[in-house]
Amino acid sequence: MCPGADGSDAANGTVNGANGHANGNGASNGDHNGYKAFNTQQASRPQSTNPYAPVQDFLSNVSNFKIIESTLREGEQFANAFFDTETKIKIAKALDDFGVDYIELTSPAASEQSRKDCEAIAKLGLRAKTLTHVRCNMSDAKLAVETGVDGVDVVIGTSSHLMEHSHGKDMTYIKNTAIEVIEYVKSQGKEIRFSSEDSFRSNLVDLLTIYSAVDKIGVNRVGVADTVGCATPRQVYDLVRTLRGVVSCDIETHFHNDTGCAIANAYCALEAGATHIDTSVIGIGERNGITPLGGLMARMIVADRDYVKGKYNLSKLKEVEDLVAEAVEINVPFNNPITGFCAFTHKAGIHAKAILNNPSTYEIINPMDFGMSRYVHFASRLTGWNAIKSRAEQLSLNMTDEQIKAVTVKIKALADVRPLAIDDADSIIRTFHYNLTADKERPLIELSNEEKKAWAKKEMELNGVPEKRQLEQTADAQAEVPSAKKTRTADVS
Ligand SMILES: CC(=O)SCCNC(=O)CCNC(=O)[C@H](O)C(C)(C)COP(=O)(O)OP(=O)(O)OC[C@H]1O[C@@H](n2cnc3c(N)ncnc32)[C@H](O)[C@@H]1OP(=O)(O)O
Numbered sequence: 001m002c003p004g005a006d007g008s009d010a011a012n013g014t015v016n017g018a019n020g021h022a023n024g025n026g027a028s029n030g031d032h033n034g035y036k037a038f039n040t041q042q043a044s045r046p047q048s049t050n051p052y053a054p055v056q057d058f059l060s061n062v063s064n065f066k067i068i069e070s071t072l073r074e075g076e077q078f079a080n081a082f083f084d085t086e087t088k089i090k091i092a093k094a095l096d097d098f099g100v101d102y103i104e105l106t107s108p109a110a111s112e113q114s115r116k117d118c119e120a121i122a123k124l125g126l127r128a129k130t131l132t133h134v135r136c137n138m139s140d141a142k143l144a145v146e147t148g149v150d151g152v153d154v155v156i157g158t159s160s161h162l163m164e165h166s167h168g169k170d171m172t173y174i175k176n177t178a179i180e181v182i183e184y185v186k187s188q189g190k191e192i193r194f195s196s197e198d199s200f201r202s203n204l205v206d207l208l209t210i211y212s213a214v215d216k217i218g219v220n221r222v223g224v225a226d227t228v229g230c231a232t233p234r235q236v237y238d239l240v241r242t243l244r245g246v247v248s249c250d251i252e253t254h255f256h257n258d259t260g261c262a263i264a265n266a267y268c269a270l271e272a273g274a275t276h277i278d279t280s281v282i283g284i285g286e287r288n289g290i291t292p293l294g295g296l297m298a299r300m301i302v303a304d305r306d307y308v309k310g311k312y313n314l315s316k317l318k319e320v321e322d323l324v325a326e327a328v329e330i331n332v333p334f335n336n337p338i339t340g341f342c343a344f345t346h347k348a349g350i351h352a353k354a355i356l357n358n359p360s361t362y363e364i365i366n367p368m369d370f371g372m373s374r375y376v377h378f379a380s381r382l383t384g385w386n387a388i389k390s391r392a393e394q395l396s397l398n399m400t401d402e403q404i405k406a407v408t409v410k411i412k413a414l415a416d417v418r419p420l421a422i423d424d425a426d427s428i429i430r431t432f433h434y435n436l437t438a439d440k441e442r443p444l445i446e447l448s449n450e451e452k453k454a455w456a457k458k459e460m461e462l463n464g465v466p467e468k469r470q471l472e473q474t475a476d477a478q479a480e481v482p483s484a485k486k487t488r489t490a491d492v493s
């Protein structure tokens, strides 16, 4: 069995087997096994001054932001997405459990089922407010209000690209229609947001004029949208900061990830005074999507851990990501912040040694905050004796430092030939330890049959066998040992 899979090794210390997996019960307290390994050092994780704390600026909302979760709107625009009603309800409830502030739903104008789904989710009585997202015209606005949602997000393109090639309306039409729609939605007792699609390719004077006009008539929020993902953090900062000086209402922001800036842009928007960030789970949306919920949490917890931990149920992140990933038939990417399978895996010996001494050396996020575990990899040629020593301790094998260094050499030698599974490295450690004991006749009672076989094979490989046979064996072993990817998948149990 993979170390850690039965919890024994995890209880023993470093999780040397399972990769950054959620602990299964969502626990996020200091007793989590995967973290106990380091409990002596845990106390020394710097708690006092946070060099990554937000720049002190009276405009900044880095420590006071709200999430408009758009998996059920923007996310439905993801190429692979089809959400039936039951799935939408499951996702809405999971997002509510996580603690998002708003849940945005596809327009009721999109289809009859979309309209019914808005009604169904509006009736769930969630703690989060429900919104639906419609075009800037009266018929969409009326449909939206009739669904019973708490608020309506109205959008219309203001860039020359969209004014010319999408809806064909000019700024005068946009302003007049926006005012009519906003006044109607407000009169129905609903929250209303007005957003300019493609804000970063729009004329600044046009933008400030329309935002100022809707602010004057009491819109709840204005929205800034980087619809094509062209904006840089600096451009975001400049636009939002300028807008902050023009309107008194809240400012929502929406960032596409075409150029990889969606999380950074969201952070800069908050620094500049934005109040709300649009997210979707794993970032799904039109093209390659928008600011991901988990990625935003990663960014924000580094800035203000108390705010993020106090407000959001972070141990539910993996659950909601798995739910959405399954619904849209994708894998959570390996490099996903927080929940990617190797997000808390430490492999190189230099890293492993320092992590074992104090996790804050190479971790800016505490996996425990999200109910996750860290993993110190020791079955590779990049390992070092400190990682092997930790592993030997987990296996309850006493060896001197010199002996540990010697067995490390053996592990590295085999890892030079082919990828090692955890069981391979364990067998080398156990065999080495066994060979140190005085009574060589003692049966290998502590080894399972599988381990004995692996041990015999390793012995042959390490102690030299005729060249041809060795080559054959290596080929056999490679065929048997699962790929690194397979090993990891199997380990996450
Ligand atoms: C950047 C974004 O993600 S915005 C949100 C995108 N979401 C959606 O598109 C929701 C799903 N959409 C749909 O189901 C359909 O597009 C509908 C029901 C909204 C409209 O369908 P259709 O009437 O068949 O029009 P179609 O989709 O071909 O074209 C869009 C129409 O909306 C108009 N339009 C586009 N954007 C806007 C806007 N923001 N405000 C008002 N009208 C708009 C266009 O002028 C066009 O109208 P036209 O047919 O009179 O020229």
Ligand SMILES: O=C(O)CCC(=O)C(=O)O
Pocket (backbone or CB within 6 Å): 074, 133, 153, 154, 155, 195, 196, 197, 198, 223, 224, 225, 226, 227, 228, 254, 256
């Ligand atoms: O309504 C908004 O603010 C954003 C709409 C949208 O999805 C976009 O512009 O990419």
Ligand SMILES: [Zn+2]
Pocket (backbone or CB within 6 Å): 074, 227, 254, 256, 285, 286, 290
């Ligand atoms: Zn979008």
